[in-house]
Amino acid sequence: MAFKGIKxxxxxxxxxxGIVDGSRSILYHKEDLIAxxxxxxxxxxxxxxxxxFPKNTEEVAEIVKYCAxxxxxxxxxxxxxxxxxxxxxxxxxxVISLVRMKNLISIDLENxxxxxxxxxxxxxxxxxxxxxxxxxxxDPSSQYCCTIGGNVAENAGGAHCLKYGxxxxxxxxxxxxxxxxxxxxxxxxxxPDAPGYDLLGLLTGSEGTLGIVTKITVRILKNPExxxxxxxxxxxxxxxxxAVSDIISAGxxxxxxxxxxxxxxxxxxxxxxxxxxxxxxxxxLLIEVDGIAAGIDEQIAQILEVCKxxxxxxxxxxxxxxxxxxxxxxxxxxxxxxxxxxxxYLVQDGVIPRSRLPEVLDRxxxxxxxxxxxxxxxxxxxxxxxxxxxxxxxRIPGQTEKAIDAGSACLQACADAGGTITGxxxxxxxxxxxxxxxxxEEEITAQTNIRQxxxxxxxxxxxxxxxxxxxxxxxxxxxxxxxxxx
Amino acid sequence: xxxVEEKPSPACTSAKSLSNYLWSDHPDENKWADCTHCGMCLxxxxxxxxxGQEQHSPRGRVHLIKSVAEGKLEVxxxxxxxxxxxxxxxxxxxxxxxxxxxxxxxxxxxxxxxQAMPLTGWKGSVSKLFLKGLFPHPNRLxxxxxxxxxxxxxxxxxxxxxxxLINIMPxxxxxxxxxxxxxxxxxxxxxxxENVIKSTQPTKNEVALLTGCxxxxxxxxxxxxxxxVLTRNGSDVSIPKNQTCCGALHVHAGDRDTGRKLxxxxxxxxxxxxxxxxxxxxxxxxxQEYGELFREVEPEWHDRAVAFSKKVEDVxxxxxxxxxxxxxxxxxxxxxYHDACHLAHGQGVRREPxxxxxxxxxxxxxxxxxxxxxxxxxxxxxxxxxxMAGDVLESKMKNVPDDVDMISMGNPGCMLQMAIxxxxxxxxxxxxxxxxxxxxxxxxxDGEVADNGI
Ligand SMILES: Cc1cc2nc3c(=O)[nH]c(=O)nc-3n(C[C@H](O)[C@H](O)[C@H](O)COP(=O)(O)OP(=O)(O)OC[C@H]3O[C@@H](n4cnc5c(N)ncnc54)[C@H](O)[C@@H]3O)c2cc1C
Ligand code: SF4
Ligand code: SF4
Numbered sequence: 001m002a003f004k005g006i007k008x009x010x011x012x013x014x015x016x017x018g019i020v021d022g023s024r025s026i027l028y029h030k031e032d033l034i035a036x037x038x039x040x041x042x043x044x045x046x047x048x049x050x051x052x053f054p055k056n057t058e059e060v061a062e063i064v065k066y067c068a069x070x071x072x073x074x075x076x077x078x079x080x081x082x083x084x085x086x087x088x089x090x091x092x093x094x095v096i097s098l099v100r101m102k103n104l105i106s107i108d109l110e111n112x113x114x115x116x117x118x119x120x121x122x123x124x125x126x127x128x129x130x131x132x133x134x135x136x137x138x139d140p141s142s143q144y145c146c147t148i149g150g151n152v153a154e155n156a157g158g159a160h161c162l163k164y165g166x167x168x169x170x171x172x173x174x175x176x177x178x179x180x181x182x183x184x185x186x187x188x189x190x191x192p193d194a195p196g197y198d199l200l201g202l203l204t205g206s207e208g209t210l211g212i213v214t215k216i217t218v219r220i221l222k223n224p225e226x227x228x229x230x231x232x233x234x235x236x237x238x239x240x241x242x243a244v245s246d247i248i249s250a251g252x253x254x255x256x257x258x259x260x261x262x263x264x265x266x267x268x269x270x271x272x273x274x275x276x277x278x279x280x281x282x283x284x285l286l287i288e289v290d291g292i293a294a295g296i297d298e299q300i301a302q303i304l305e306v307c308k309x310x311x312x313x314x315x316x317x318x319x320x321x322x323x324x325x326x327x328x329x330x331x332x333x334x335x336x337x338x339x340x341x342x343x344x345y346l347v348q349d350g351v352i353p354r355s356r357l358p359e360v361l362d363r364x365x366x367x368x369x370x371x372x373x374x375x376x377x378x379x380x381x382x383x384x385x386x387x388x389x390x391x392x393x394x395r396i397p398g399q400t401e402k403a404i405d406a407g408s409a410c411l412q413a414c415a416d417a418g419g420t421i422t423g424x425x426x427x428x429x430x431x432x433x434x435x436x437x438x439x440x441e442e443e444i445t446a447q448t449n450i451r452q453x454x455x456x457x458x459x460x461x462x463x464x465x466x467x468x469x470x471x472x473x474x475x476x477x478x479x480x481x482x483x484x485x486x
Numbered sequence: 487x488x489x490v491e492e493k494p495s496p497a498c499t500s501a502k503s504l505s506n507y508l509w510s511d512h513p514d515e516n517k518w519a520d521c522t523h524c525g526m527c528l529x530x531x532x533x534x535x536x537x538g539q540e541q542h543s544p545r546g547r548v549h550l551i552k553s554v555a556e557g558k559l560e561v562x563x564x565x566x567x568x569x570x571x572x573x574x575x576x577x578x579x580x581x582x583x584x585x586x587x588x589x590x591x592x593x594x595x596x597x598x599x600x601q602a603m604p605l606t607g608w609k610g611s612v613s614k615l616f617l618k619g620l621f622p623h624p625n626r627l628x629x630x631x632x633x634x635x636x637x638x639x640x641x642x643x644x645x646x647x648x649x650x651l652i653n654i655m656p657x658x659x660x661x662x663x664x665x666x667x668x669x670x671x672x673x674x675x676x677x678x679x680e681n682v683i684k685s686t687q688p689t690k691n692e693v694a695l696l697t698g699c700x701x702x703x704x705x706x707x708x709x710x711x712x713x714x715v716l717t718r719n720g721s722d723v724s725i726p727k728n729q730t731c732c733g734a735l736h737v738h739a740g741d742r743d744t745g746r747k748l749x750x751x752x753x754x755x756x757x758x759x760x761x762x763x764x765x766x767x768x769x770x771x772x773x774q775e776y777g778e779l780f781r782e783v784e785p786e787w788h789d790r791a792v793a794f795s796k797k798v799e800d801v802x803x804x805x806x807x808x809x810x811x812x813x814x815x816x817x818x819x820x821x822x823y824h825d826a827c828h829l830a831h832g833q834g835v836r837r838e839p840x841x842x843x844x845x846x847x848x849x850x851x852x853x854x855x856x857x858x859x860x861x862x863x864x865x866x867x868x869x870x871x872x873x874m875a876g877d878v879l880e881s882k883m884k885n886v887p888d889d890v891d892m893i894s895m896g897n898p899g900c901m902l903q904m905a906i907x908x909x910x911x912x913x914x915x916x917x918x919x920x921x922x923x924x925x926x927x928x929x930x931x932d933g934e935v936a937d938n939g940i
Contacts, residue, residue, distance in 0.1 A: 030564075031559055034549065034558065040523060040524055051539075079528055081528075142524070145527075271583050337583045339524075340520065
């Protein structure tokens, strides 16, 4: 049956259009599809077969059933802000966009939880409850746009996760469409710690390879009674990192403890939200403490003391909410700001033990020198989550490959320091190979066996998260070849 | 009905073409080079909000425009849709951490599309009538104004409305008809024999006023108010005779040639003025971007255009920066403020008009959530894309607080669109321009009006 307004004979497109109820809810022209050929990770691009926009769980389940029956690869997509290529349709997938499922279903202040659809944007949750004195804690820098469904898939973290934990610590229940179309509920009535296996934990952070999340029950928190924010400027990176360690050793758990190095400062100052950081500074720390009003001043005094002992050049406390908001906007738009000083960037996402910060940073500086590419560092210093940003220009032949290698070398440095290869951005396509830095072949197989249980035909988001067994090195090579033919 | 036809490529491809962009003045590579594809602009975009589709988002549009340059897409109808569905509201420019000039890219892409696929059908005729036949010709607009005036005064309007003739007009035109402002005498006509309208105070500054084409015909009282507040605060005002339409509508529609023609005329008309004051945000924004038009074509005009742009300032910012007297009489009204896109996102003017309103005694300012969200007017967008414009307007109206008497703003296009909104959703707010409120407060102070009906 030809569906009204659908200008193609492809029967799959016709049938999918039937499920989502018409031409306004499906894209299949090349010109439209090209907007879906990548996400925030732009090195690998591929056109999807189609993009469908379901409006409820039933439609998602129907689409999935259809794809499973006809052996069409498919994947879920939220806002497409992912930084590891999780939403890139490598196998010409049918992309199931969840952005039209963007309702806030319910708020239950008494039990401190809210239920949202997967396309609901992270920041909107806090905005909807802030007047009542509540907020949603996980705050990835992309929170203005990324979806909570995408956050669950990537187990997103954020600046304030040092004290409050990452997404997984705030998920109480999920409704999931499994790769065969079955709809299941995990987490009973939002009561945490159900007996049996922790399937909520397994699903959270599974990068869209085990199922499609269609409803999420999250924990919401009461606003802290008081909050103070401080900027500290250091002439030496080592002093800044040492100060970070000292603050934590002093027993203070700041709500956020962020750091940017000189190149990163150059970027944010050249971009949309400059705050006037001194240009000649080696590192800036953004420190926020919150909690009961009584303890705050004392903590701030302690932090100032620590900074002084580490030869801080200048410390400033935010004078008012407006200034505080400006500092955060400056920090949170940090990745995008690199566009102002470099045509392209590759963001890496390593984690290291805090105490090894200075030496890893030294190593990154060496990598930068060896590759001839500038590397800016923005990081959640409090939990040792580094974001080296490799700056390059894809138009210059050879630079992209160099950037990929430099990025990989940064991750190797993190792994060597006893850390790991991703803190919050996920593995996706980008870090499939680097999984071998931290897992043995058997450990990887054990995990793909789990995927097999949920996703036996591997139709859902194939080719992500794990390296293909025994093809060490080849995938990286493939990636480079793909680049050259683009 | 097909509205476009594909025109053969230019016989000899110009040296300045770029891959599938066949004409010069094509989208500027340096503009998209800044885009890191981060997606931080998505939620700012009203068309993405409505559709959830990324080709209708700033990031998607930039990506599409770049893809044509890379030879992956061609300039065709399917490419045209997302590029023309953009409201040109510039909210993405504010949101983008890398300062990508999405609006500039869109306008350049439209220029290419219009050359590749000239408009035909009724859209072609309407666009020709308005863009080529009317806007560049203030005199013709004036006579159109006279027709409108006649239409309103003669009672014909009443007849039309009563006789249900209106029922045969397309919905969005009916909506427009019903909120058509009362047409008064244009200030260009009124002051045509005066070289300078002297300040009523000792002169501090001399400024020239852009009267705007639509503004002066449909909203001449706002121009009148602008002159009043300027002269009351020490500025002598001149109205250069040869000035013309700013060209924004043409440039938005992809007709960059006419845009350049009008730009040159304005650059010359205001050559001897130190300061050019504008009270229509859309025009102000255009005047401040004339340099873009001469990036590749007629580059000898580029520097002049840039120098001209530097002189252009919105009236609220000018008053704010040069100082104005706080009115003494009170206007006891509850007022909310709508940020016109081309003022807030286009010129970064947000604080100034609000401060002016706060300086009027008796004004109770009520916060409007998402005040800088587009109302859907966007030049003639509400005529060319009525459906999307209607959806965007609906979201806007949801944010207008219930209990206010007036909605103040700084752009005539928004005023028309918001007036449609007020009527369509059964609200009862009066739509006013910020300088009008200031002017009325002064008049009240002088005892010239009892309460001016406001
Ligand atoms: C400027 C910038 C800053 C960022 N900062 C941070 C940060 O501070 N912390 C952080 O953790 N991340 C950060 N990110 C990465 C990214 O924003 C997060 O990974 C986010 O969670 C992705 O959400 P999304 O809606 O964009 O998902 P998408 O990018 O659309 O998808 C990401 C993955 O999730 C899967 N997925 C999406 N929705 C669903 C669903 N409903 N069910 C199942 N699978 C799904 C997709 O298949 C894909 O594999 C940043 C990104 C950018 C561009
Ligand atoms: S100008 Fe407005 S409508 Fe156009 S892409 Fe930007 S935000 Fe969207
Ligand atoms: S336009 Fe700006 S905000 Fe949007 S994707 Fe590009 S860099 Fe990011």
